[in-house]
Amino acid sequence: MKYDLTAAVIGSGYMGKQHLDALNSLVKKTIVCTNDEKTGKELAEKYSSTLYTDYNKMLENEKVDFV
Numbered sequence: 001m002k003y004d005l006t007a008a009v010i011g012s013g014y015m016g017k018q019h020l021d022a023l024n025s026l027v028k029k030t031i032v033c034t035n036d037e038k039t040g041k042e043l044a045e046k047y048s049s050t051l052y053t054d055y056n057k058m059l060e061n062e063k064v065d066f067v
Contacts, residue, residue, distance in 0.1 A: 007066055
């Protein structure tokens with residue numbers, strides 16, 4: 001069961017990847033926010049996520065339930 005929530009993960013290092021993996025099965029939408037565009041694009045594609053490189057723009061453009 002997926003909850004009708006949007007989760008944002010800031011960072012694309014080891015823990016960011018672990019959080020995305022876990023959250024992908026729990027919430028309807030995940031957002032990746034990282035300054036590493038190459039890894040961010042790979043993660044966004046893998047998890048059908050939206051990618052941001054600036055957390056301020058992410059918060060302006062998305063309704064995020066938790067980070």
